[in-house]
Amino acid sequence: MLRRLGRLLALIDFPHPAGVHPLVSCPITASEGCFPSALRVQSVMTDPELSLYQPPAVTRGMTVLDRDAFTQTVVVPAIRIPTRILNRLVKSLKKVALQRPGLKRVVDDDEGKETDGEHRLLLLDPQRIKSAESFSQEESAALKALGVEPEIRHYPLKLTYENLKSEEVLRAVLPEGLDVTSGFSRVGHIAHMNLRDHQLAYKNLIGQVIMDKNPGVTSVVNKTNTIDSTYRNFQMEVLAGENDMVAKVCEENGVSYEFDFSRVYWNPRLSTEHERVVSMLRRGDVVFDVFAGVGPFAVLAARRGCSVFANDLNPESYKWLKHNAKLNKVDSKVTTFNLDGREFIQGPMRERLPDLIKSSGSSSAIHVIMNLPALALDFLDAFRGLLRGGEGDPNPDDHVLPRLHVYGFSKEDEPERDVLERAELKLGTSLKGRSEVHMVRNVAPNKEMMCVSFSMPKDVLYGEDRVEEGGSLSLSLSLSLSLSHAHTYTHKLILYNLCLFAPGCSEEPSPKRPKYET
Numbered sequence: 001m002l003r004r005l006g007r008l009l010a011l012i013d014f015p016h017p018a019g020v021h022p023l024v025s026c027p028i029t030a031s032e033g034c035f036p037s038a039l040r041v042q043s044v045m046t047d048p049e050l051s052l053y054q055p056p057a058v059t060r061g062m063t064v065l066d067r068d069a070f071t072q073t074v075v076v077p078a079i080r081i082p083t084r085i086l087n088r089l090v091k092s093l094k095k096v097a098l099q100r101p102g103l104k105r106v107v108d109d110d111e112g113k114e115t116d117g118e119h120r121l122l123l124l125d126p127q128r129i130k131s132a133e134s135f136s137q138e139e140s141a142a143l144k145a146l147g148v149e150p151e152i153r154h155y156p157l158k159l160t161y162e163n164l165k166s167e168e169v170l171r172a173v174l175p176e177g178l179d180v181t182s183g184f185s186r187v188g189h190i191a192h193m194n195l196r197d198h199q200l201a202y203k204n205l206i207g208q209v210i211m212d213k214n215p216g217v218t219s220v221v222n223k224t225n226t227i228d229s230t231y232r233n234f235q236m237e238v239l240a241g242e243n244d245m246v247a248k249v250c251e252e253n254g255v256s257y258e259f260d261f262s263r264v265y266w267n268p269r270l271s272t273e274h275e276r277v278v279s280m281l282r283r284g285d286v287v288f289d290v291f292a293g294v295g296p297f298a299v300l301a302a303r304r305g306c307s308v309f310a311n312d313l314n315p316e317s318y319k320w321l322k323h324n325a326k327l328n329k330v331d332s333k334v335t336t337f338n339l340d341g342r343e344f345i346q347g348p349m350r351e352r353l354p355d356l357i358k359s360s361g362s363s364s365a366i367h368v369i370m371n372l373p374a375l376a377l378d379f380l381d382a383f384r385g386l387l388r389g390g391e392g393d394p395n396p397d398d399h400v401l402p403r404l405h406v407y408g409f410s411k412e413d414e415p416e417r418d419v420l421e422r423a424e425l426k427l428g429t430s431l432k433g434r435s436e437v438h439m440v441r442n443v444a445p446n447k448e449m450m451c452v453s454f455s456m457p458k459d460v461l462y463g464e465d466r467v468e469e470g471g472s473l474s475l476s477l478s479l480s481l482s483l484s485h486a487h488t489y490t491h492k493l494i495l496y497n498l499c500l501f502a503p504g505c506s507e508e509p510s511p512k513r514p515k516y517e518t
């Protein structure tokens with residue numbers, strides 16, 4: 001029967017009515033023998049731009065998901081293969097075989113039934129196979145070698161919601177021409193989306209589709225504000241599924257974390273960065289994690305054999321930080337604090353540093369991690385004069401001093417230079433020759449997340465410039481540094497004029513206006 005249909009199709013090129021997409025066949029509410037539309041396959045086969053699925057018009061603008069409305073019968077090319085060589089040939093034709101979620105690509109052949117199932121049909125991708133000539137040389141050779149005619153048949157295929165990809169469903173629903181991007185971050189059972197304005201009218205349907213199409217996702221949430229809260233957590237709205245925000249994340253390295261995603265900071269895109277920094281640590285090293293969150297650096301470092309002092313201001317992060325240390329059986333290696341970062345540096349860290357510096361050397365090192373990119377660089381002045389006049393050697397070797405890894409966002413053209421200069425400005429000294437800058441990731445158009453790593457200069461820790469909590473930097477020193485680092489004429493001029501009023505500010509000649517800058 002199918003062969004007869006195929007022959008018929010090869011002869012007829014039906015015109016399709018205006019406004020009807022040539023590929024659109026009939027909704028499945030009609031019987032499978034709904035051939036008038038299936039006959040339009042001729043046009044389908046000649047238009048490479050068309051995708052297999054062209055949604056029924058009733059799906060456009062849908063806001064409550066009606067899965068049945070997506071069902072459709074399309075006609076796809078197929079090749080008839082003797083069952084005994086099926087496996088061999090399917091392997092040779094795998095590049096052109098139809099690939100669809102939940103669909104079998106090898107189906108019974110009506111005629112095969114008559115001949116005791118000696119033949120099956122392999123369904124082919126209509127984008128790749130339009131006629132017998134579409135097969136590649138290798139594919140044609142494989143067919144020839146096994147004695148199979150490359151004759152293309154036409155198979156009416158029932159596509160249901162289950163066989164569609166999420167983009168296909170959303171493209172069918174959302175207004176034509178608008179972006180349907182359905183990307184999300186996965187945090188345990190939660191899919192976390194960031195919908196655009198034009199998608200909001202369809203938000204619950206989008207959530208449901210994401211849940212249907214991604215096994216293991218049982219909750220879909222949408223971010224409802226930008227991440228500008230103190231604790232760096234998102235406000236979110238549940239679009240579909242359960243309202244359980246306590247997620248369990250199992251990382252590839254065998255570490256698990258649990259936390260309430262609605263109340264703490266967690267970014268699945270940082271796992272490479274966590275591993276990069278922790279790979280620099282050695283067993284026996286000491287780590288101070290100033291903005292630890294729920295512990296992705298701290299727990300990983302402790303698992304590597306380091307002693308960790310981890311701090312976070314958010315009481316909820318602190319709770320899960322302790323929980324995660326326990327969960328990963330490193331609670332004896334992680335001491336936790338619930339303090340402001342500056343208090344942590346000037347309190348618990350300051351108390352421990354003299355002894356640690358005394359005992360650190362070739363076998364162990366001290367690391368300080370500061371991952372709060374919007375603000376961490378501003379906390380660096382807390383190290384100025386931190387150990388001045390205290391216990392311990394006031395003149396230790398450079399290599400025993402802490403190594404810092406400080407994160408910062410930059411929107412400048414030269415983000416490496418920008419974050420390094422901001423670090424120098426806050427420390428009141430140059431980091432020339434003792435720092436590295438790493439680009440972590442692009443967080444938004446023209447906004448980079450950077451990490452500056454450097455060994456803390458002795459003169460910062462033991463120098464004069466003790467800055468108490470809430471205190472200000474030495475104005476003259478800051479101005480001198482910024483003046484020597486300013487790149488634009490305007491910037492230089494402002495700083496130069498401020499310097500004139502700051503006693504002790506280094507005297508640089510008045511900046512010259514370059515020709516190209518106004």
Ligand SMILES: C[S@@+](CC[C@H](N)C(=O)[O-])C[C@H]1O[C@@H](n2cnc3c(N)ncnc32)[C@H](O)[C@@H]1O
Binds near residue numbers: 265291294
């Ligand atoms: C960007 S998150 C980083 C968390 C974790 N280190 C990571 O890599 O995923 C910054 C963390 O700093 C905490 N935080 C914000 N302000 C703080 C402050 N002043 N002192 C200490 N922690 C703070 C937030 O609660 C948040 O957990």
